[in-house]
Amino acid sequence: MFKVNKLTDYATVLLIEIARRKVVQSSQHIAEQTGIPSPTVAKIMKSLNRAGLVASRRGASGGYSLERAAELITLADVIQAVEGPIALTACADTSDEHCNIESICPVQGKWNRANTAVRAALTQVTLADMVADMTMFGVPQHVAQTTAAE
Amino acid sequence: MFKVNKLTDYATVLLIEIARRKVVQSSQHIAEQTGIPSPTVAKIMKSLNRAGLVASRRGASGGYSLERAAELITLADVIQAVEGPIALTACADTSDEHCNIESICPVQGKWNRANTAVRAALTQVTLADMVADMTMFGVPQHVAQTTAAE
DNA sequence: AAATACAGGACTAATTCAGTCCTATTTACC
DNA sequence: GGTAAATAGGACTGAATTAGTCCTGTATTT
Ligand code: FES
Ligand code: FES
Numbered sequence: 001m002f003k004v005n006k007l008t009d010y011a012t013v014l015l016i017e018i019a020r021r022k023v024v025q026s027s028q029h030i031a032e033q034t035g036i037p038s039p040t041v042a043k044i045m046k047s048l049n050r051a052g053l054v055a056s057r058r059g060a061s062g063g064y065s066l067e068r069a070a071e072l073i074t075l076a077d078v079i080q081a082v083e084g085p086i087a088l089t090a091c092a093d094t095s096d097e098h099c100n101i102e103s104i105c106p107v108q109g110k111w112n113r114a115n116t117a118v119r120a121a122l123t124q125v126t127l128a129d130m131v132a133d134m135t136m137f138g139v140p141q142h143v144a145q146t147t148a149a150e
Numbered sequence: 151m152f153k154v155n156k157l158t159d160y161a162t163v164l165l166i167e168i169a170r171r172k173v174v175q176s177s178q179h180i181a182e183q184t185g186i187p188s189p190t191v192a193k194i195m196k197s198l199n200r201a202g203l204v205a206s207r208r209g210a211s212g213g214y215s216l217e218r219a220a221e222l223i224t225l226a227d228v229i230q231a232v233e234g235p236i237a238l239t240a241c242a243d244t245s246d247e248h249c250n251i252e253s254i255c256p257v258q259g260k261w262n263r264a265n266t267a268v269r270a271a272l273t274q275v276t277l278a279d280m281v282a283d284m285t286m287f288g289v290p291q292h293v294a295q296t297t298a299a300e
Numbered sequence: 301a302a303a304t305a306c307a308g309g310a311c312t313a314a315t316t317c318a319g320t321c322c323t324a325t326t327t328a329c330c
Numbered sequence: 331g332g333t334a335a336a337t338a339g340g341a342c343t344g345a346a347t348t349a350g351t352c353c354t355g356t357a358t359t360t
Contacts, residue, residue: 006349039352040350057358058358059357060358060359061359062359
């Protein structure tokens with residue numbers, strides 16, 4: 001199945017939780033709210049911070065908050081933060097958008113168009129969209145565990 | 151990194167090889183042409199056949215040929231054939247397009263839009279496009295090994 | 301100064317993927 | 331009709347990736 005990492009799915013849950021409450025929340029607190037184990041939450045939050053999606057504050061009463069509005073955070077951003085670059089096939093390119101040896105690489109040529117198309121698709125979907133789609137179904141996200149219980 | 155399986159990349163190489171020569175080719179022969187190990191080629195070809203992307207002929211002088219024109223085979227088709235359904239997050243849905251429990255599933259709601267967008271993106275890219283992109287770079291695909299050899 | 305919370309990274313366990321191989325069935329050709 | 335060529339299906343193993351945990355260090359508040 002063609003899918004994103006589990007951690008990426010978690011990441012969206014965490015970001016949505018942070019977006020809902022506007023205040024700074026500790027990694028620990030977010031874990032309790034979402035039901036995701038706190039070491040894992042900590043790991044993901046570090047990635048999100050390094051990618052500049054959330055702002056962090058150290059020390060007592062520190063924690064995380066969104067760096068920008070949910071409308072400005074795209075799925076492409078989240079995936080890149082957690083999994084690294086969006087490139088449908090393995091490539092030496094880790095940096096920007098274009099690989100500098102692609103002219104001699106027989107693999108990338110054919111996947112270029114696909115990469116671009118997928119990146120564009122994922123850039124169209126924002127965090128705000130995901131929140132909207134969720135509430136459309138009338139399900140507050142912390143019900144996850146309740147419904148899972150048989 | 152957000153990427154497709156290695157086998158899916160192989161599959162595109164195989165399909166391109168089949169598209170170039172118009173005749174029926176055996177799995178063995180395709181393996182020799184592309185440099186991909188023949189048991190692996192056999193495995194992939196079976197998937198492609200089950201998905202209806204290639205036609206097979208058993209028996210002596212049998213082999214595979216494209217079921218339809220390269221313009222009509224999309225990347226979404228290839229990925230689905232090799233990896234199964236395109237669903238960015240795990241879901242009970244294995245069948246068509248819609249999961250029948252999605253109304254009570256807090257995960258899928260938020261990913262629905264993304265799934266649709268990615269599927270659409272991958273449907274836009276055809277095998278014919280990939281061939282064109284490759285030849286644009288002037289690299290016949292079997293050079294892969296040559297360039298890889300340091 | 302002490303407590304709280306993030307930063308970075310090493311490490312292990314679990315899962316998934318890639319690759320191989322075996323047996324059965326179908327078809328061409330002599 | 332018999333033999334060889336080729337696909338169909340599926341079981342199995344080893345490799346690679348991912349998920350999850352934990353430890354040590356640094357910054358900040360009280
Ligand atoms: S390695 Fe970058 S284009 Fe192939
Ligand atoms: S399991 Fe199908 S929508 Fe969640």
